[in-house]
Amino acid sequence: MTAPRLHPSVNRRGLTFWGQWFSATVMSNLTICYLVFHEFGAIPAEYRVLMLLGVLGSVPIYSALHVYHKRYGYGSGLLRVLAGWTLLMAAVYGAALLCLGYGNLNHRLLGEAAALGFVAQACTYLPLHYLMNLHSRWLRFERTAVIIGTSPLAYALAKQLRVRVPVLGLVSIDSESAEVDSDLPVLDGLSGLSDLVVRAKVRRVYIALPLNKAAQIETIYLKLLDLSVDVVWIPDFGSMTLLNQSVAQIEQFPAIYLNETPRSSHPAAVLGKELFDRGIALITLIILFPVLLAVAAAVKLSSPGPVFFRQPRHGWNGSVINVWKFRSMRLHDDVVVKQATQGDPRVTRVGAFLRRTSMDELPQLINVLRGEMALVGPRPHAVAHNQYYGDKIQAYMARHRIKPGITGLAQISGLRGETETLEKMQQRVEKDLAYINEWSLWLDIKILLKTPFSLFSRNIY
Numbered sequence: 274m275t276a277p278r279l280h281p282s283v284n285r286r287g288l289t290f291w292g293q294w295f296s297a298t299v300m301s302n303l304t305i306c307y308l309v310f311h312e313f314g315a316i317p318a319e320y321r322v323l324m325l326l327g328v329l330g331s332v333p334i335y336s337a338l339h340v341y342h343k344r345y346g347y348g349s350g351l352l353r354v355l356a357g358w359t360l361l362m363a364a365v366y367g368a369a370l371l372c373l374g375y376g377n378l379n380h381r382l383l384g385e386a387a388a389l390g391f392v393a394q395a396c397t398y399l400p401l402h403y404l405m406n407l408h409s410r411w412l413r414f415e416r417t418a419v420i421i422g423t424s425p426l427a428y429a430l431a432k433q434l435r436v437r438v439p440v441l442g443l444v445s446i447d448s449e450s451a452e453v454d455s456d457l458p459v460l461d462g463l464s465g466l467s468d469l470v471v472r473a474k475v476r477r478v479y480i481a482l483p484l485n486k487a488a489q490i491e492t493i494y495l496k497l498l499d500l501s502v503d504v505v506w507i508p509d510f511g512s513m514t515l516l517n518q519s520v521a522q523i524e525q526f527p528a529i530y531l532n533e534t535p536r537s538s539h540p541a542a543v544l545g546k547e548l549f550d551r552g553i554a555l556i557t558l559i560i561l562f563p564v565l566l567a568v569a570a571a572v573k574l575s576s577p578g579p580v581f582f583r584q585p586r587h588g589w590n591g592s593v594i595n596v597w598k599f600r601s602m603r604l605h606d607d608v609v610v611k612q613a614t615q616g617d618p619r620v621t622r623v624g625a626f627l628r629r630t631s632m633d634e635l636p637q638l639i640n641v642l643r644g645e646m647a648l649v650g651p652r653p654h655a656v657a658h659n660q661y662y663g664d665k666i667q668a669y670m671a672r673h674r675i676k677p678g679i680t681g682l683a684q685i686s687g688l689r690g691e692t693e694t695l696e697k698m699q700q701r702v703e704k705d706l707a708y709i710n711e712w713s714l715w716l717d718i719k720i721l722l723k724t725p726f727s728l729f730s731r732n733i734y
């Protein structure tokens with residue numbers, strides 16, 4: 274049996290990251306070493322520890338933020354370098370103060386090291402990014418492609434490929450007609466495919482046919498096997514709901530993951546998210562402690578009852594957790610869980626303000642600190658609501674393949690508050706699944722930054 278083999282493009286992406294990371298790490302650490310040595314005439318032990326933490330922490334942080342991905346331009350690429358470096362410096366500085374007890378550090382020196390460290394990384398990033406783009410442009414003309422099929426999938430694939438490689442056109446099969454308007458030509462059928470590959474020096478053929486054409490796919494593949502051309506099959510799964518899909522190899526068997534949790538597909542990045550969430554939750558709880566005390570007093574004085582309200586909700590992988598909130602309603606005897614509505618008589622005056630500003634959600638930082646929730650993720654729904662919607666909306670329970678969050682993509686997209694219709698809940702679920710498919714630490718940061726601006730929604734009662 275042969276060992277698992279990564280696709281060359283995967284290897285290239287890995288080499289790009291490690292090459293850029295190594296260059297940036299060497300230059301930034303040399304710069305910091307010079308500054309520290311110039312200040313003290315030596316490099317004290319605590320600064321050596323901080324540089325080691327920076328080297329170790331930069332790998333998961335830069336990887337999670339996709340800092341060195343080639344699809345970004347110079348400006349957006351530098352912004353990602355700055356975001357990664359800022360997050361790294363904050364994490365290292367926080368560890369130095371909270372965990373290592375380095376209270377006597379030279380703060381002016383640290384500020385200079387942070388600023389010049391970024392400049393050093395920028396000086397390595399720009400020329401290396403230019404060389405990488407130059408190499409990609411050279412490879413572009415070595416990858417002339419054609420696509421077999423004229424389905425919407427084939428046209429969507431062509432649209433994506435044309436950004437990077439020349440696409441001659443699409444090849445129809447069984448006299449099928451084009452289903453989508455496009456300026457791409459529809460080429461002759463399969464009978465002239467071999468001549469086209471040789472004549473036009475085609476380097477790659479993409480097969481974008483539905484699964485019911487499996488027999489033809491095999492015939493096409495065998496026909497192209499003797500030609501000097503790469504053959505790539507893009508399966509058309511039609512209306513199937515895919516979740517964090519990926520392709521891998523298990524020994525000699527190709528494997529297509531149709532449904533996979535980010536925890537198993539990106540374990541290092543998920544660890545980075547875990548550390549980020551708990552660190553931010555701890556810092557926020559410390560900073561907002563006076564505010565939390567004031568809100569707790571207001572809730573206690575607003576109506577008889579406890580300050581906190583804990584409701585069982587579904588968490589990661591469907592496990593039941595108790596979600597903490599400031600109590601915003603009067604005590605009532607409702608047996609059935611009902612969402613709050615506009616003018617709901619159960620909501621107190623203080624509770625209405627808390628719900629309007631989402632301050633009633635602040636105790637969920639405790640859930641984040643305990644590892645039951647994340648800062649960003651699908652909002653946890655009441656168990657009764659999940660039981661109701663589970664068999665009415667396709668892939669509804671798939672939103673639990675990741676930890677629930679205090680805020681999420683659905684919330685910043687205007688899908689907050691009451692979901693009185695099935696359509697509204699469907700829209701929220703679609704956003705939740707989109708978040709799982711597109712998840713990255715950078716996406717979490719963007720959602721967190723946009724969340725305050727979504728608090729003015731009129732759909733919160």
